[in-house]
Amino acid sequence: MKKIRLLTLIALGVLVGSTVKAQIQKGNIMIGSSLTNLGLNFQKESTVFSFDLTPKVGWFIKDGLAVGGYVDFGLTTNNPGTNTRYGAGAFGRYFFEDKNIRKLEFSKRARFFVEANVGFAGTNIANGASTNGLGIGVGPGLAYFITPNVSLEGLLKYDLTIGFGSSTTSHRLNLGVGFQIYLPSAKAKAIYKEERGGK
Secondary structure (H helix, E strand, C coil): CHHHHHHHHHHHHHHHHCCCCCCCCCCEEEEEEEEEEEEEECCCCCCEEEEEEEEEEEEEEECCEEEEEEEEEEEEECCCCEEEEEEEEEEEEEECCCHHHHCCCCCCCEEEEEEEEEEEEEEECCCCCEEEEEEEEEEEEEEEEEECCEEEEEEEEEEEEEEECCCCEEEEEEEEEEEEEEEEHHHHHHHHHHHCCCC
């Protein structure tokens, strides 16, 4: 509950009082999540619920380049079983500065990026193949800044899991839609300190 409250406070702080001009500047923090495959299908004796959630936190180690960690969880419930997908690891994100790529951006608020990840991953299909092991992913994305510090994002990603299970490899093409909040590290620390009661 405290984590949800902290995320809400960060979001409110950004929307109300941020005047940061460079969202992807060295020293900034990004926090957010991708949400894909959210659905509920009602059908007699075959109701299906599905969602994928990928929260992530990153730090800009230089202008336009962020590294951080992510957690990935997906669930599909159907008759007769439940399919799960999970993972955790590190990611890197690079916002393109090349003038030719920047010309393709349809708005001053839009920024193209590429993201890659590596970590542990697993796919377990009820009544089907399972693969657990090394997870690698890469793909292009687009961030559209609805405020100076909040972006809506789309990320088209190819994910590969190599390991053990009834199948040694699992391939997945995924279109994720989500949001990110970009904060200067000093502002993020102040919000965190305030949430902890000044400790």
